[in-house]
Amino acid sequence: MTEGLDVPDRRGRTGLDQAGRALTGNPGVRVRDVRLLACNWYVLRTTTFDYRHADGHWSTQQRETYDRGNGATVLLYDPTRRTVLLTRQFRYPAYVNGHPDGMLLETAAVLLDDEAPEEAIRREAAEETGHTVGEVEQVFSVYMSPGSVTERLHFYAAPYSPATRTSTGGGVAEEGEDIEIVELDFDHALDLVGNGEIADAKTIMLLQWAALSGPFSPTGRRPAP
Incomplete structure (x- = not known):
């Protein structure tokens, strides 16, 4: 067992x-076997599949996938x-891989489990930052590290x-969260991206969106809360 x-x-x-x-969307991929490697909290698997190359020949390949939900x-x-407003x-993963102290500046974020994304992020924004926001705008949905x-x-x-x-925000203490709320001038936040003090991918993507086509773009217009 x-x-x-x-x-x-x-x-x-x-x-x-x-x-x-049971995947059938790509006729050039035939899954042969899936092996569970770990399921302590998230799930690590190795999958063996046949892959059809551009020249028509097939090869058998293996990939490890880490499933932490969306x-x-x-x-x-x-x-x-x-x-x-950032947090x-x-x-620890950033700290062990070269970040000076592991204290990252980020946008508020949440893992979804079975919850709808908009509902989850509204709740998480309130828990982390203390602000109850009104309407949220969906910007895009992306795969952050699709290789694994x-x-x-x-x-x-x-x-x-x-x-x-x-509320005061700061996260849920019972869940071990210890979150500092950081308000930044937008142009200063962009400077922090340039000098590496903001090194979180999702945060950089949203800041660049805000500058290029969002609320701080030359033509950007968004309703006040």
Whole structure:
């Protein structure tokens, strides 16, 4: 008996080796086997599949995939004061891979589980930043690391102001969150991208969107909260 296969793992899941076996969207890919490597919290698998190359020949390949579910993130911006609201928190994976202290400046973000992205990100923005935002705008949805991670991240933006603050924020202490709220002038935030102080991909993408076609672009117009 194996956890995650025929008996529930710590999150109550079984059949975790079935993911991908029924895929039919690409006739040039035939999944042969899926093997579960780990399911401590997220899921690590190795998949064996046949792949048809451009010249018509087939080869058998293997890929490891890390499944942590999908996520959502939101850029909170004040169009009147030209500010953005970010968070700072400790990220061990960044710390162990060369970041000076692991304390990353980021947009608020959440893993979805089975929740709708817009609902989840509105709740998470309130928990992390203390601001209850109104309408959120969907910017785009992307695969952040498609070579090995299955996650699809949904990007949003929403205006905030002093009037939208409803709590102190900082995350949920019971879940171990210890989040600092950081308000930045938008142009200064772009400078921090340039000098490497903002090194989080989702945050950089949303800041660049805001500058190119969003609320701080030459033609950008967004409603105040």
